[in-house]
Amino acid sequence: MLLIMIEMKNVYKEYSHGVMAVDGLTVNIDAGEFVYIVGASGAGKSSFIKMMYREELATKGEVLIEGKNVTDMKLKDVPFLRRDIGVIFQDFKLLPRLTAFENVAFALEVIEENPKKINKRVLEVLEMVGLKQKARFLPNQLSGGEQQRVAIARAIVNNPKIVIADEPTGNLDPETSWEIMRIFEEINTRGTTIVMATHSQEIVNKLRKRVIAMENGQIVRDEHRGEYGYEA
Amino acid sequence: MKLSTMRRHVREGTKNIVRNSWMTVASVGAVTTTLVLVGIFLALMFNLNQLAENIENEAQMKVYVERTAEDQDIQALEKQINEISDISEMEFSSKEDELEGLISDMGESGDQWELFEQFNPLNDAFNIKTYEPEQLAGVANQIEQMDNVEEVNYMKDVVDRLIAFNDIARWIGIIFIGALLLTAIFLISNTIKMTIIARQTEIGIMKLVGAKNSFIRWPFFVEGALMGVLGSIIPIAVVAGGYYYLYNQFADEIPIPFFELLPANPFIWQISGILLGIGVVIGIWGSVMSVRKFLRV
Ligand SMILES: Nc1ncnc2c1ncn2[C@@H]1O[C@H](COP(=O)(O)OP(=O)(O)O)[C@@H](O)[C@H]1O
Numbered sequence A: 001m002l003l004i005m006i007e008m009k010n011v012y013k014e015y016s017h018g019v020m021a022v023d024g025l026t027v028n029i030d031a032g033e034f035v036y037i038v039g040a041s042g043a044g045k046s047s048f049i050k051m052m053y054r055e056e057l058a059t060k061g062e063v064l065i066e067g068k069n070v071t072d073m074k075l076k077d078v079p080f081l082r083r084d085i086g087v088i089f090q091d092f093k094l095l096p097r098l099t100a101f102e103n104v105a106f107a108l109e110v111i112e113e114n115p116k117k118i119n120k121r122v123l124e125v126l127e128m129v130g131l132k133q134k135a136r137f138l139p140n141q142l143s144g145g146e147q148q149r150v151a152i153a154r155a156i157v158n159n160p161k162i163v164i165a166d167e168p169t170g171n172l173d174p175e176t177s178w179e180i181m182r183i184f185e186e187i188n189t190r191g192t193t194i195v196m197a198t199h200s201q202e203i204v205n206k207l208r209k210r211v212i213a214m215e216n217g218q219i220v221r222d223e224h225r226g227e228y229g230y231e232a
Numbered sequence B: 001m002k003l004s005t006m007r008r009h010v011r012e013g014t015k016n017i018v019r020n021s022w023m024t025v026a027s028v029g030a031v032t033t034t035l036v037l038v039g040i041f042l043a044l045m046f047n048l049n050q051l052a053e054n055i056e057n058e059a060q061m062k063v064y065v066e067r068t069a070e071d072q073d074i075q076a077l078e079k080q081i082n083e084i085s086d087i088s089e090m091e092f093s094s095k096e097d098e099l100e101g102l103i104s105d106m107g108e109s110g111d112q113w114e115l116f117e118q119f120n121p122l123n124d125a126f127n128i129k130t131y132e133p134e135q136l137a138g139v140a141n142q143i144e145q146m147d148n149v150e151e152v153n154y155m156k157d158v159v160d161r162l163i164a165f166n167d168i169a170r171w172i173g174i175i176f177i178g179a180l181l182l183t184a185i186f187l188i189s190n191t192i193k194m195t196i197i198a199r200q201t202e203i204g205i206m207k208l209v210g211a212k213n214s215f216i217r218w219p220f221f222v223e224g225a226l227m228g229v230l231g232s233i234i235p236i237a238v239v240a241g242g243y244y245y246l247y248n249q250f251a252d253e254i255p256i257p258f259f260e261l262l263p264a265n266p267f268i269w270q271i272s273g274i275l276l277g278i279g280v281v282i283g284i285w286g287s288v289m290s291v292r293k294f295l296r297v
């Protein structure tokens, strides 16, 4: 049986000054799916994604994660929503003064995970992203691709059900990008739902997944095993 | 809260203080200055309060009865005085009682007065207390009009002046302390605002990975409270030490009527506790203000 992981019902996002970033969007994403969100800059991809982990609130409509309405959720429940969602950005967002290990451990410490479990779990994920050897390195001693792998390790260290990535390869060269994509593939194989906004035509066309194309805050195309599109 | 979590909050709060060192020094300095002045004012005010209480409890008037008055005149006078509603206590003191009191007040040198027991030169008197010291003047005026009253004595000037002074001092103290406390709170909240801004990225990541709001806030409360504690150390030393010294040097030599210094023990412990408490409260208050305003979680 397929479980709906992310459900959006007629969702609008209007910023101040009347910018309608998401304009009446309805979509379902099932548990275990791997979805690309594509579209030109300003199409509304980031706004769409941010409503899933309640970084932004929908102006109208319903956003449901695992059947729970995120929009009218109590403020004190928001942290628990976010523990089910790992988020990865184009600019990594690592803490510069912490080592790779500490950056990943940080995510467990601040949710008050049992300190005895943290060590083991952090080493596990660092191994999975291939950085166990560089656990003691500071971010500025790591390449862009390695920094992004630390960020991925941090996003998945708490075993989230969903991983959201907003242009995760935007700052990386093609070869490094493919290393990152292999890690996403592996995470997805283990059952985690992945939503990834991207500008990379090459990735979308070679690693075929569901493609949701956006324009002006609306979905203009939604295809399984789709292509990037024609506009490039 | 788990012990490991509590340790972490204290560690992070302490780190904030060290990291922000010169802002912290400024805030702690402000708290120190404030609390020294607050401590001095409080010491004054507590003692003035004690003074007011003493006046209230002890201030009384003495009505001297004409020596020519007969027993029935005295009874009539007593009845008349009794009708004044502001009077709380009234007690007749015969000239023999008065003399006895005088002799015992004099101590050793009182012996020579015993001669007067043959021919007592004193007057019969009424000792009268009013409900409030402010009522003494009015009551005295009324009694002075009555027959067979030779003199009414209540240390008019002293009582009136002490009452007025006490009121003014109390108000100036309250306003001054209030202003100083607000300044210190403002400085602390400003320091914590700087910490919050400096840790913006970190706070963002904490929110992103699902840290609870209270978890994010706690280190800032710790930081505020620590600044308050640090800021109260010098004031406690200065005020408690200073009071102890003054008390031991001068407690017996103060020439103001009704006035006596509160005993150093327990007063210095009480005022130390109060200063520490005020420090912690303004520290936490300052951090709450900043956290509310700048830590949108
Ligand atoms: N915080 C914001 N305030 C106002 N307008 C915003 C904000 N964030 C995004 N927008 C606007 O919303 C539209 C969609 O932006 P975004 O969701 O970031 O698109 P994308 O990620 O596809 O580039 C753009 O016009 C952008 O300028």
Ligand SMILES: [Mg+2]
Pocket: A045, A046, A047, A166
């Ligand atoms: Mg974007």
